[in-house]
Amino acid sequence: MNRDWLPIKTTPWTLALILLVSAVLLQLTSLPKHLDYWLYDRTITTFPSKPADDVAIVAIDEQSLDRLGRWPWPRDTHAELIRKLKEAGAKTIVFDILFSEPSPHDTALANAMSDHGDVVLPVYLAPSATNQLLNEQLPVTRLMKNASDLGHAHVELDSDGVARGLYLYNGLGRQLWPSLSLAPLAEAASRPDHSQTPAYINIRDEFRAVPLAGGAGTIPTYSYDHVLRQSTPEGAFRDKTVFIGATAAGFGDILPTPFSGLSHPMPGVEFHANTFSALIQDQLIEPAPQWASTTITLLMVACLALSLPRMRPSHTLFTCLLSTASLLLVFVTALIVFRIWIPVIDAALLALLALPISSGLRLSQTNRFLNRQLDHLAQNPYVTVPSHGSRHPRLLLEHVRELFEPEGWILCDGPYCLSSRFLSPQDVPSDLKPGQWDHRLNDSWLKLQRGEHAFVLGFQLPNDLHGQAIQHYLNRLRLDNPDSFLHSRSPKENVSARIQRLRTATERLSQMQQFIRRSFEHMPDGIIVTDELGVIRFANQHIEQWFGEPMPSLNGLPLSRLLEGHDPREAPRWSEIISETLTLQQSRTTDLQIRGKDFLIHIAPFSLPGGEQYGIIANISDISELREQQRQHREAVDFISHDVRSPLVSQLALIEQLKRDPANISSGQLDQLGRLARRSYNLAEEFVQLARAEQLTETRFYECELLAIAENARDSVSEQAIEKGIDLQLQGTEDLWLKGNPELLERAVINLLTNAVQYSPVGSVVDIQVYQAGHQAILAVSDEGSGIDPEELPHLFDRYRRQRRTEMAGVRGTGLGLSFVQTVVDKHRGHISVASTPHQGSTFTLKLPILDPLP
Known part of the structure; x- marks a missing residue:
């Protein structure tokens, strides 16, 4: 059944619709509002405002109640406080004490207020009795006439019961009163116009959040009793606005704030003092209009709906978290820098919800796709190795x-x-x-x-x-x-069944890939597979090793470019061979040279799946060893046909001559016959020694000492050296132990000494040095002979190679001696080098690893 028509897809419209519905549902709960309050509280408490220097509080605290008696105090006491504050230089006095009932000492208080000239009294809006309408609780008339202004004492509590701000203006109908914190300022005169509003309607205007300077006690506070007794510090009230109110527990109004909650509430007078401090520093926070939050939410929905469906799943989490963090940064910046409270919690919650919603849509779409693919895979044959x-x-x-x-x-x-x-x-x-x-x-x-x-x-x-x-x-x-596998129970859960089907299909594909890849990787030949344009799509490890190209660079490289870069040819060119293989669909086999090694490449077309196009599979075989064997076989045949036959033919001819005249056999003829026989023997012996060296393995290695090997070799050549008057000098006293075959090593040194004696003049010196250099044992053979021409040095160790100068001088050799030395040294993982100057002599140096390089 085709279900592609279902709308549950990760599309912008689908995601936007779900996010909008989620936003509406969030508005039906109190979660966004509480989170918005929490975010505001954390920001305000993390970055508290600095209190203004020209504000102070006179507190009616427990100590003042103990000394001055029960409340209410006589109003002449307040008059005395005003006179004390005037003497202290207080600029403005703000009472957070209601004087709504007449008192015998109103005249004294009124005179003190008039004498000071800038005293603000509070107004309180409340019903005068139960079940009555709201009315204004004003100070008595005599006091109100001598007050510089009146201000309402109301502080707004949010839905969670915490005081975060207040309305700058509050009143009934056409009369709006500024707050106690705004009344001392000149801008209190510019009040909003509500002249058309009925007189019985409670009007609250211009709400502002107050960035408190801290918890209770942050604003400088002085006891009422201390001020009356003039025991406050000098200059404590000079040119300051002084707020007077109750701070005693259970006496004054207490307000939970973001700094305290209900654990340590703040007195109302201190809240008004914090508000005044923020006002004069222009730090009050204005809530953004509701349309701002709605606009941000809609923009966030649009951005998420347009971006998330086009993103990779790994980037979705980062995008959602980045969006949330950006919103929080906007909130903090607007609150601290621009003093605007922008509710971003709705948009932030949607950014977080977009992650599981988008992931759920992706999973739903992926699940349907996987089900179709699993059904398709279950019907296809697969390759595997049965148990x-x-x-x-x-x-x-x-x-x-x-x-x-x-x-x-x-x-x-x-x-x-x-x-x-x-x-x-x-x-x-x-x-x-x-x-x-x-x-x-x-x-x-x-x-x-x-x-x-x-x-x-x-x-x-x-x-x-x-x-x-x-x-x-x-x-x-x-x-x-x-x-045990037949009785395994299949999962009954829907998700588990799909996981099991996916696991089975994945195992089949993995087994097929491993079977094919391992088969190609472990083939003895190099394998290259191309697409219909001759571009390499697969190559095994032999190709990477032989061509020296890393596997990532091989994939996507044209086959003709790879072959042309290592074996350029004019006719036919590799591009022509590749194109003809694809177009004519004919197999080709040709030689290939890679880094001096010989290969045979067989190129064959094959039909690609899913179409009528053809690719190429190239099989490359390393035939270097076969070609080397063929070359050695030809050289051996040429050598035997010439060098071996020559002394044998001479011997046969000399024997026939002796047979015709046996009575006249001279010693010279016998010596000549002996020399020919020895030459034939030496040729056979060098062939045998070279074959032994080529078949040498480490199983025939054991501990041996290089200085003893050199001494034995010197003794073996000493007779030949004495005949020419050549002095063999051995220098070396240190025992150098090796892991090797001493017989073949001794034979190699003998070959070097024999050459040195053979090519050195009569009465010269052949020097043999044995010493240690680092982790290597060194044996050097130096002579004073004719030397080696520079053009001969690169081919000195080739088989059947003889120097032209020595051949012309009549010194006959087989050309196998130095080849034997090279083979023995290589088998011992050593190195041989030669330094020679024509007409001055040559030095052959053998470097072999010592048995134990550690001291």
Whole structure:
């Protein structure tokens, strides 16, 4: 059933609709409002405002109540306080004390207010009695006439019961009173116009949030009693606005604030003092209009709906968190810098909700796609290697017999023998464990449980190393009982079933890829597969190693460019060969040279899946060793046909001459015959020694001492040196132990000394030095001979190579001696070098790793 028409997709319209619905649902709860208050409180308490210097509080505290008596105090006491504050230089006095009832001492208080000239009294809006309308609680007439202004004492509590701000203006109908904190300022005169409003309606205008300077006690506070007794610091009230109010517990109004909550509330008079401090510093915070929050929310919905569906899933989380952080940064910046309270919680919550919503839409869409793909994969064939445990014992017996060719075997099903050779049921051990091989000498036994049948499989293997290797291989075969997989319960949950289907399909694809890749990777030849344009899409490790190209650069590289870069040719060019293979669909085989090595490349077209196009599969074989063997074979044939035949022909000719005249045989003829025989012997001996050196392996290495090898070689050549009057001088006293073959090493040194004696003049010196340099043992042979021409040095160690000067001088050689030395040194993981100056001499230096380089 095709479900592509379903609207549950990660599209901008779908995501925008869900986010808008989520925004509406959030507005039906109190969560955004509480989070907005919490964010405001955390910001205000983290970045508190600095209190103004020209504001102070006179507190009616517990100490003042103890000394001055019960409340209410006589109003002449307040008059005395005003006179004390005037003497102290107070600029403005603001009472947060209601004087709504007449008192005998009103005249004294009124005179003191008039004498000071700038005293503000509070107005309180409240019903005069229960079930009555709201009215204004004004000071008595005499006091009101002498007050410089009146201000309302109301502080606004938010829905969570915390005081965060107040209305600058409050009143009934046409008469609006400024707040106590605004009344002392000149701007109190510019009040909003509500002249058309009925007189019984409570009007509140221009709400402002107050950035408090801190908790209770932040504003400088002085006891009422101390001020009356003039025990306050000098200059404490000079040119300041002084707020007078109750701070005693249970007496004055207390307000929970962002700094305290209900644990340590703030007196109302201190809240008004904080408001006045913020006013004169222009720090009051104005709430943004409701349309600003709505606009931000809609913009956030639009941005998320347009961006998230086009993003990768890994970027969605980062985008949502970045959006939330940006909104919080806007909130803090607007609050602290511009003094505007912008509610961004709605948009921030939507940014956080967009992550699970977008992920859910992606998962829903992905789930439907995966279901379709899983159904498609389940219908396709797949390549895998079946488990050995799933094979029937008869088939297992047949495969093992074809592979290892055992000398005998037996297969039993319980008491019945199904097949046997050289083994009988009486030979079957009785203590076999199911699924485990049991090897007893050269017999190997296995018990297999297949349902209710217990099969026993036995093999009789060769009693040698090959048989032991077969037994070791059989131990690695996994022969688990397949019944354990058949009884596994399939998951019943919908999600679990889909995960299981996905796991099965993934395992099939992984097995197919591993089977193909490992098959290509472990082939002895290099494999390259291209697409229909001859661009490389796969290459195994041999290609990377031979061409020296890293695997990432091979993928996407045209095959013709790869081949042309390592083996350029004029006709036919590689691009022509590749194009003809694709267009004519014909296989081609040609030689290839890579870094001096010989290869054979076979290029064949193959049909690509899903169309009528053809790609190329190239098989590259390393034939360098074969070509080297062919070259050596040709050189050996040429050498034998010339150098070996020449002394033999001379010997046969001399023998025929002696046979014709046996009576006149001279000693010179016999010496000549001996020289020819020795030359033939030396040729054969050098062939044998070179063959031994080429077949040398580390299994024939053991500890040996280089100085002793040099001494033995010197003694072997000493007779030849004495005949020419050449002095062999050996320099070296330190024992240098090696891991090698001393016989072949000695023969190599003998070859060097023989050459040195042969090419040195009579009466000269051949110097042999043995010493240690770092982690290497050094043997150097120096002569005073004719030297080696510079053009001959690069080919000095080639087989059958002889110097032209020595051949012209009559010094005959085979050209195998130095090749033998090179082979021996290479087998010992050493290095040989030569330094020579014509007509002055040559120095051959052998460098071999010592046995233990550590001191």
